[in-house]
Amino acid sequence: MFGALAKTYYAEKEGLDPKKMVVVGVMPCTAKKFEAARPELVTRGLRDVDYVLTTRELARMIRQAGIRFDELADEE
Incomplete structure (x- = not known):
């Protein structure tokens, strides 16, 4: 829904060109990968x-990048 x-x-x-946009979904299960590839989810x-x-x-990916959330500085 959000991607559409x-x-x-x-x-x-x-005023953005949707052809230049990239939408990445982060989901808890692999079923969304199949769902995102379905032809009826094309607008x-x-x-x-x-x-x-x-x-x-x-x-x-976060671990491989060496990002440690417990060591990040606080922001306002």
Whole structure:
């Protein structure tokens, strides 16, 4: 749902070219990967969600990048 809104409503509201937008979904299960690839989830010739990461994949990427949330400085 968010991907479709981002590439239609939000793009139009902000004057953005939806062809230049990339929407990445972060979901807890792998089923969203299949869902994002379904042809009926295409709006105006663009996929609603371009890439899908599972929360496990994102956590692995964060670890591999050496990011330690407990060591990050606080921001206001």
